[in-house]
Each structure stands twice: as C-alpha cells, then as structure tokens.
Amino acid sequence: MKSQISALIDADLALEDAEYLYTTLKSGGESSEAWATYHLIGDAMRGNPVFKADFTERLMAQLDAEPALLVPAARRKQSIFKSGRIWSVAASVAAVAFVGWVVLQQQVQTSVDDGSSPMEIAQSLPADYLLAHQSLASSNSAYYIQPANYSE
C-alpha cells in the first residue's frame, strides 16, 4: 500500500489505476499520513519550496505587495480588507510573532552567564561549532556517519 502511494506521487502509477488508493486516502488514518510524509520527502528531494522559518515575514510582504483591487467602486466596500478576515489573520500572525519574541527574550536571558573571564577551550568542546564545521567542510565524511551532536 505504502509503496503504491509513493509510486502515485512519483507519477509511476496512473491516477485511474489508483482509484481505490484515493478512496482509502480520503478516509484518513495511516494512509493519509503516509501521503503527507511522502509529499514532504518528495518536495525535499526535488527542492520545491516548503513553509520556511520566515513564513510570517513573507506572508506580510506578500500582503504589502497585493495589487490594487480592480473591482467596481460600489463593491469595493466589501473588499477583503474590509471584511475583517484579513485582520484576524494579521492579528494571529502578530500574536504568534509576539509569543516567539517573548520566548526568544527568555532564552537570551537564561543563556546569560555572569562569568566573563576567559576559559580554556578544552574544558568545554564547542560541539555546535564542530557541527557547523562538519556540515560545510566538503572533505568531512564524519558528518553523515557520526555527527558531533549525536552522542549515542
């Protein structure tokens, strides 16, 4: 079943041949999750855009760039901006951003350490930096096999 879903996404399987698959997918459950997972993996492999970390900024930029509405003057009052719906979207985006900001502030504060005298690097290996090095240094085989942050 799962391999058939995969084949369907890869277009190796014609949609007509997969009617029963489609029905099962509509019913939800494990199959529809498999569908979502395969799509995400497929997008990653093909390099399709997916929701990125800066989603809110891009959404707001998109809203700013919205073209002028070409609707008759009489109907303009009911434009999307007046409908109130867009403001609720903007409000929730702002709320999420605010919560994110609060969390960020707290994280910054908890990471503050009073000591500012230099310490020997041998005392605490900078694992995050080693990982950053491994991920970009093209000659590094260790990154795939035994990356710095994965202690088993």
Add this chain to the structure above:
Amino acid sequence: MKRFLLACLLAAPIAIVHAEQEDPWQVLQKAAQAAHDLSYKGVFVYQSGENVKSVQVTHMNYGQGEYARVVVLDGIPREMLSQGSDVVIFSPKNEKVIMEKRRAHNLFPAVLPTAVDNIKASYRARIGGIERVAGRDGRVVFLDPKDRLRYAYKFWADREYGLLLKSLMLNEQSQMLEQMTFSQIDMLENQDMDWFHPNVDHGKHYILEEGNAQPAQEVAEWAVGALPAGYRKVQQVTRMVPGKPSPVTQVIFTDGLASVSLFIEPLTKGTRPKIGQTAKGATNFYANVANGYQILVVGEVPAVTVAQIGSAVSFKK
C-alpha cells in the same frame, strides 16, 4: 633471427617500465574519477577513535548524473540520498526524523578531489605494493605531506576498477586518525532505481530543517592574512549558532583534501570567552580573543595549522 632479437631488445625495456613505473598520481586520478563514474554497491567500515560504524553505499551513474544512497547500519539509522549535487540527510531524533538539505559533500569512496593536480603542491605521492581488501586486489598509494601542516594518507585503489577500497588518515606519529574500508563491494549490474528512496518510518514525524548558512561578503573590521602554505579560502558564510544572539561568520579553507573552519563573532556580554588549544580525534581546536572578537578555528589538520590560521586574523581599527 636478428630481427627477432632486435624486437625483443626493443620490447623488453617497455615491458619493464610498464610493470614497475605505475604513476601514483595516475592511480589517484583514476580513483577520483571512478568514484563518480562507476555504479557500485558495498558496505564499508568507518573508524575514528572509538567510533566504529558500518555504512552501506549505493552509487549509480549511467551517464545521466549521479545518484547515491548512504545508510548507516549501526546505531541510529541515519541515511543520505543525493542526486547530482543535491543532498538530503535523514536523521531520526526521538519521535522525529529531521531532513536536512546540503550541498554536495565528499563521501567515501569519493574522497579525492576530481582534479588531483590541486594537491600536488602540498603532498608527495609514492606507489606501494598490492594488498587485498574486501576480496579484491588493491594498489597501495602513499600520500605524504610536504610539511607539518597536514596529515598523511594511505590509499588502496582497486586494480581492476580503480575505485578506492580503503582510505587511511595518519598523524605525525603514524597513528590512525580515520579509516574507511570496504568489507564488501560489487559493481551494479542493472539500472534499476528501486533502491533510490529513504526507508520511511511511519511512526515518526518528518521535519524539513533549512540550512541556516548564508553566503557572506568580506567585512571591513577584520581580514585573514597569510594562510599556512597550500591552504586557500573556499567559502565565507554567516550562520546562527545555538545560544548565540547574533550571526557568526564562518570562513572555510582547504588544501584540496583537508578542511578548516574559522569562526569569528563579536564577544557578547555574559558569554565566557574561550582561549587555548585542544584536540578530539583527528579534529584540532584553537581559540583566542582579539579586539573584542572571539576567534575559533576547527579542522581535521595538525594543531600547528589551526593555530596559524587563528593567528592570521588581523583587525582594522
């Protein structure tokens, strides 16, 4: 009869030359090419210090580009799929599977630069004997550094296919730092692509993690002066590091085989500056503080090399 003798005399030296004078650089060049051009499937053992992992690699290239899948067989089932220069790494972490996109990486047996001429300035190559690895005859090639700024390597190249069968990195005391060796290797016999997909675990959530390194330009505040001989800058990026409020600049240097990363960031209040040198396996670390900046150098190179790169940073007031 005379003619026969003459022919023998002419042919003999050529035959001797052919048997004895195998050019080590040609063996390495063939090995570099074979890793990308051939279609093969095998299991190799990766060893670095205490870490030992078996890794399965499948690589296909029938003239329509390279496809590869690499699966770590011991411990956490990490895997990597690559198509051309696009790489996606799948790492299970608790109830999730993190998918990371990366640019092309060298992975055994494709560890040599595609143009081996680039490393001739820094290394000396010398041909060795024939040793058996993974049931196949391998030609040994030693790659010795011309100075103390890099490690030594020993390679075993398949006599028939040219592909590397084994690779060994050694420190100044000729102790093993990192080793990769095939325990089994076969050429692929068909163009079946059935193998080219990740092993999906439906009990887990798949999350795509965006790489956070952004290409960066030179900055006015500091510059990297004279590099250790043979090393050149290949990339400069800025990236976020966990626990650091502002982006960190990372500059990557290579001598064609070994890589070094230099990290520079302004010192932040409350974070203890790091100084000194240390090592972990083949990786050396150097840390210093100058002009209100934290300098950190990390690389699979000798201690003297990371220290030289760290000291090469100069600040403009």
